[in-house]
Amino acid sequence: MQPRRLTRQVTIGDSRVGFVKIGGGLPNRDGTPTTPAPVSVQTMTSGYTHEIDKCVAEIHKLASAGAQIVRVAVPEKKDTDALKHIIPQVNVPIVADVHFHFQRALEAVESGVHKIRLNPGNINDRQQVIDVIQACKARKLPIRVGVNEGSIIERKDKQKRQKELGAVFSDHKHGYLLAIMIAKLEEYLDIFYEQDFHDIVISAKSMDASLVIDAYTEISKRFDHPLHLGVTHAGPKETGTIRSVVALGGLLINGIGDTVRISYANDPIYEVQDGLELLYCLGLKERIGVDLIACPTCGRIQVDLFTLIQDVRKALAEKVTVPMKVAVMGCIVNGPGEAEGADVAVFAGDRRGIIYVQGEKVANVPEEEILGRLLTECLQFQDKVKKGEAKLGEKKVEIMPPDPLGNLGSGWEKMAAERIKTGEKPIGLTVGATR
Numbered sequence: 001m002q003p004r005r006l007t008r009q010v011t012i013g014d015s016r017v018g019f020v021k022i023g024g025g026l027p028n029r030d031g032t033p034t035t036p037a038p039v040s041v042q043t044m045t046s047g048y049t050h051e052i053d054k055c056v057a058e059i060h061k062l063a064s065a066g067a068q069i070v071r072v073a074v075p076e077k078k079d080t081d082a083l084k085h086i087i088p089q090v091n092v093p094i095v096a097d098v099h100f101h102f103q104r105a106l107e108a109v110e111s112g113v114h115k116i117r118l119n120p121g122n123i124n125d126r127q128q129v130i131d132v133i134q135a136c137k138a139r140k141l142p143i144r145v146g147v148n149e150g151s152i153i154e155r156k157d158k159q160k161r162q163k164e165l166g167a168v169f170s171d172h173k174h175g176y177l178l179a180i181m182i183a184k185l186e187e188y189l190d191i192f193y194e195q196d197f198h199d200i201v202i203s204a205k206s207m208d209a210s211l212v213i214d215a216y217t218e219i220s221k222r223f224d225h226p227l228h229l230g231v232t233h234a235g236p237k238e239t240g241t242i243r244s245v246v247a248l249g250g251l252l253i254n255g256i257g258d259t260v261r262i263s264y265a266n267d268p269i270y271e272v273q274d275g276l277e278l279l280y281c282l283g284l285k286e287r288i289g290v291d292l293i294a295c296p297t298c299g300r301i302q303v304d305l306f307t308l309i310q311d312v313r314k315a316l317a318e319k320v321t322v323p324m325k326v327a328v329m330g331c332i333v334n335g336p337g338e339a340e341g342a343d344v345a346v347f348a349g350d351r352r353g354i355i356y357v358q359g360e361k362v363a364n365v366p367e368e369e370i371l372g373r374l375l376t377e378c379l380q381f382q383d384k385v386k387k388g389e390a391k392l393g394e395k396k397v398e399i400m401p402p403d404p405l406g407n408l409g410s411g412w413e414k415m416a417a418e419r420i421k422t423g424e425k426p427i428g429l430t431v432g433a434t435r
């Protein structure tokens with residue numbers, strides 16, 4: 001990990017919803033020193049903003065999942081009007097996402113929004129931009145300048161379009177797109193600087209992960225504003241997660257990025273979960289809840305691990321808040337090793353689960369009792385941690401595989417055969433056979 005890039009600091013929020021700082025490390029313009037704020041996770045609601053109750057419920061859901069900032073779309077006046085009713089009911093800073101109509105930004109400011117996002121690709125009338133800047137300045141609200149690959153190329157003025165397309169970022173594989181992104185940003189930010197406005201966050205998104213990495217890297221060399229990282233139009237969750245994580249992870253490893261939004265076509269609650277997991281994995285945020293380790297399964301598997309791991313994940317997500325490490329392993333090959341590194345662990349042997357807490361064997365139960373017993377052990381361990389009677393990550397003894405292990409071997413086949421014998425649905429066979 002490279003050290004975090006130092007930036008100016010932007011603060012978003014109010015005394016009621018709380019303040020979230022973005023970036024930092026460079027002094028404020030009045031000379032006050034700042035320290036870099038932890039990288040924050042944000043997302044955007046998927047419903048209509050003017051459906052006030054639903055919008056409030058969605059914001060609550062996203063905030064509960066860990067979103068520190070939530071953005072809402074405001075395409076119509078009824079959306080900015082709705083903000084007056086939404087903002088007093090929520091507990092996270094709200095950003096108005098403004099495109100095409102600068103009036104929406106002015107209305108959102110009047111409605112008490114905490115930050116504005118402007119797109120230079122579709123709000124570029126100089127006086128309109130100045131009006132928004134002045135409105136935000138009067139209320140001390142930050143503005144995110146978000147250039148997007150999809151809306152950056154001039155579409156109305158053919159001459160301007162030709163000129164822009166001729167601008168090539170020399171010796172760079174992304175050529176004109178990167179050049180246009182940087183040029184638009186420079187041109188746009190000049191208006192902000194002329195107005196002595198510096199509460200700026202920058203984003204430069206594309207659906208191409210490598211362009212995102214290049215664009216943010218170039219921007220980080222040219223501007224000292226904090227950066228909102230994101231990949232746009234990333235596709236469905238399955239591929240969008242990878243696009244986002246590759247780009248954002250690469251940038252964060254290089255110390256670039258101050259707030260992140262993972263985005264794809266699915267419930268935004270997953271965007272929040274994935275954003276948090278990305279930061280946890282890179283050690284940029286202290287984990288809340290369980291760090292779940294599971295084996296990928298193979299032909300040695302001794303229990304239906306696919307079902308078990310999902311049940312464990314769901315149960316622990318609802319009940320465990322301390323960052324304990326829990327390992328769920330399909331057999332003894334890696335079971336003891338992983339169990340040693342975990343606070344609570346189970347590894348399987350012949351349709352049974354052997355459960356350990358910090359290296360001490362506490363149970364050996366049949367498959368159908370694994371979930372319940374593991375959950376009990378996790379909750380008891382959590383209580384001890386909270387009371388100061390146990391410490392996370394403290395291993396007490398070396399784990400040896402139990403003896404005898406029973407009849408191990410081709411696990412999926414054995415499970416499927418037993419299930420068929422007892423009339424159970426042969427989940428193991430179906431899943432195992434298609435792997």
Ligand code: SF4
Pocket residue numbers: 295296297298299300301302329330331332333334335
């Ligand atoms: S722990 Fe066992 S079942 Fe799981 S992947 Fe490793 S060898 Fe296979």
